[in-house]
């Protein structure tokens with residue numbers, strides 16, 4: 407429907423952004439990527455550098471002038487993924503989220519306002535809902551009381567996007583995904599466990615009591631959702647949760663990975679309901695709204711964990 411349009415992806419050298427770039431290029435879009443490469447990797451986008459429809463700029467969103475210089479009037483929609491994406495990192499250094507989520511989003515919105523770009527697709531997160539236990543949170547759930555700087559700054563970025571929507575007529579799509587996993591991930595539970603097990607196959611130390619229960623979505627399911635939502639939801643503000651609707655515990659994840667690695671590892675738990683401050687033990691995100699648009703995940707949480715592990719281990 408929107409083929410041949412130009413899009414820009416911030417954080418497009420990262421885990422999800424680089425796969426979104428591949429997807430839109432394959433589908434005929436012109437793709438500009440900006441990333442400061444603090445967590446993104448050249449190997450995730452090098453294969454696109456010879457494609458005349460692909461442009462990469464090493465730009466920090468904290469540098470207002472640089473971001474303005476790559477925002478051209480030709481860009482139809484900005485897909486905004488640049489952020490600190492690691493909640494545990496933000497527990498150690500709260501400033502990291504203020505910079506790379508709140509200030510970065512403000513600078514981007516300002517650039518869009520100045521250049522007259524009218525559409526933004528934002529990757530928020532389930533962290534905006536805070537710690538609400540077994541409640542199946544719909545998009546209109548409130549009050550939103552995040553328990554981490556990651557969640558707090560995601561909420562601040564959403565809030566600024568809604569304000570810019572009202573003040574400057576910028577249309578927005580906001581996705582609030584559960585945990586996304588798959589190849590090219592640079593952190594997260596599956597990635598961490600595999601790395602730990604490679605170093606020590608005898609013993610796996612798991613943060614918390616292992617009972618944390620969350621939904622995991624395979625990255626290709628998320629990319630399909632982005633395309634669907636962007637092309638089929640046309641309100642001024644479009645907010646969508648996305649979860650696979652199934653759940654696995656951290657203990658189950660550890661067991662799946664140990665089995666895929668054909669190990670007989672002893673698992674030890676550090677104890678406590680959460681892995682680190684800012685973590686949430688139970689996350690239940692309601693995906694009925696996106697399901698009504700026709701989206702359904704191809705993989706359950708358990709299948710997504712297994713497939714991610716197999717991809718990282720080179721088994722498929």
Ligand SMILES: NC(=O)c1ccc[n+]([C@@H]2O[C@H](COP(=O)([O-])OP(=O)(O)OC[C@H]3O[C@@H](n4cnc5c(N)ncnc54)[C@H](O)[C@@H]3O)[C@@H](O)[C@H]2O)c1
Pocket residue numbers: 416417418419420421422423440441442443444445446447465466467468486487488489490491505506510529530531532582583584585586587592
């Ligand atoms: N991975 C998940 O489970 C998950 C779940 C929900 C939402 N999200 C959101 O999706 C987005 C992408 O996540 P990801 O897992 O691909 O993370 P990622 O860390 O792989 O990607 C983020 C990218 O942003 C870049 N970046 C960070 N700060 C920047 C700045 N100031 N200027 C320019 N570039 C900057 C990093 O270098 C990195 O390449 C993030 O906004 C994240 O919060 C991720």
